[in-house]
Amino acid sequence: MEAQTSPYQTRSHSQNIAPPSSPFPSPSQSSSVARLWRPAAQRNLRNQWSKLNSLLHDWRSAVSAGRSHATAIVNSYLSQKYMDGMEFGVLSDMANIRKKAFNKLFRQQELDRGKLLKSYRDMVGVLTDMVKICKSMRCYLRGTSNSPLAQFSFSSEDGSDSGDCGGIPVFTFCSIASFEALALEIARMFISELNLKRLLVVEFLSIYDEKVAEAMGLQWSDELYEGEFDDLATLNLYSAETQKPNLPSLRHCNSSTSNMQSKRQQDSNVLQIYITTWLAEVNIDKCRVEEIFGIAGGEMHVDFLEISG
Numbered sequence: 001m002e003a004q005t006s007p008y009q010t011r012s013h014s015q016n017i018a019p020p021s022s023p024f025p026s027p028s029q030s031s032s033v034a035r036l037w038r039p040a041a042q043r044n045l046r047n048q049w050s051k052l053n054s055l056l057h058d059w060r061s062a063v064s065a066g067r068s069h070a071t072a073i074v075n076s077y078l079s080q081k082y083m084d085g086m087e088f089g090v091l092s093d094m095a096n097i098r099k100k101a102f103n104k105l106f107r108q109q110e111l112d113r114g115k116l117l118k119s120y121r122d123m124v125g126v127l128t129d130m131v132k133i134c135k136s137m138r139c140y141l142r143g144t145s146n147s148p149l150a151q152f153s154f155s156s157e158d159g160s161d162s163g164d165c166g167g168i169p170v171f172t173f174c175s176i177a178s179f180e181a182l183a184l185e186i187a188r189m190f191i192s193e194l195n196l197k198r199l200l201v202v203e204f205l206s207i208y209d210e211k212v213a214e215a216m217g218l219q220w221s222d223e224l225y226e227g228e229f230d231d232l233a234t235l236n237l238y239s240a241e242t243q244k245p246n247l248p249s250l251r252h253c254n255s256s257t258s259n260m261q262s263k264r265q266q267d268s269n270v271l272q273i274y275i276t277t278w279l280a281e282v283n284i285d286k287c288r289v290e291e292i293f294g295i296a297g298g299e300m301h302v303d304f305l306e307i308s309g
Helices: 031-081 089-093 097-134 176-206 228-234 268-280 286-300 304-308
Strands: 140-142 151-153
Touching: 031 097, 031 176, 031 268, 031 286, 031 304, 097 176, 097 228, 176 268, 176 286, 286 304
Parallel strands: none
Antiparallel strands: 140 151
8 A cells, every 4th residue: 555645744853853664564564454553553643642632731730830939939039138128117126037037938948949840850751751652653563464363562573563554644644654753843842941941940949048048059960850860861851971961952043051050149130031931931832733733633533732722
């Protein structure tokens, strides 16, 4: 069976990201085996793309929580920074009122740092799951190809089985490789955004008021939680050569941040820009994400946008 020409074209930057298809071994190229392969492949693709859609919900939840915790850190820090110039009114005569207020704000800031770090770790987990989904879209023949009852698996038992039935369309137009390319295009956007958010997390975790605590600012090369570098390596965000996380950059921009020294004290306007950048998600083209889910959903007859709300 010859593959039909797809009317759906992915953008140039998403090309060459799926492994090349190799011919499905004989006799699996027969129309009878293809008819058996398609339903199994269709079920798997619907399942994987539904999981991918669900992960977008998880990402948004983690990002929203992280924004709340980052804002709380900033507010606590600014309250400490400007407290000396504040009027306490009738409370001014209470012994050590300012010191106690400083300490209370600092303890709350410490709690919010832990919560922000958890939100960041949740985002990393979402994207490691997203990468696994991108690698789980193929459907392989299980057992002998001469079996009268064909069975299929999501892992290969035969090195010559490419899992795409020779690159034929799974539904109407798109092959497995096409679905993989679309999913990977989404994953790359979110991975790039995660790296930018890591930069912001390092900054938020590093701000302290010197009147309250002596603390060293974090470096870009510091591991933020145990096992983080292993997770980043899964996302191709950690260089084994330099033994450091890759530097963040903006979408469609070749330049990367060079000044990675975190400052313990920041101007309120700078911190507001950090919060705004967190919310803007500049590396994620939301219109393109919707377009991709529209393409995949159109092939599968599933309205993912309706599911995602």
